[in-house]
Amino acid sequence: MQAVVEARDGSPEWRTRYARAKAEYRMAEAAALAELGARDALAMVESRQSHAELG
Numbered sequence: 001m002q003a004v005v006e007a008r009d010g011s012p013e014w015r016t017r018y019a020r021a022k023a024e025y026r027m028a029e030a031a032a033l034a035e036l037g038a039r040d041a042l043a044m045v046e047s048r049q050s051h052a053e054l055g
Contacts, residue, residue, distance in 0.1 A: 001025050 004021040008014060 001021045001024075004014075004017050008018075
């Protein structure tokens with residue numbers, strides 16, 4: 001994604017590469033969230049609860 005953004009020239013070809021890179025990034029992000037999201041969300045909630053109890 002970074003390489004595509006850095007090569008920005010505004011051409012139709014660049015816009016196509018950028019759209020494809022964004023779509024691939026979103027798919028990778030969704031896969032990561034599906035795998036890790038629930039555990040990370042639970043850890044964050046538990047951390048906030050423990051900080052609230054201390055505060």
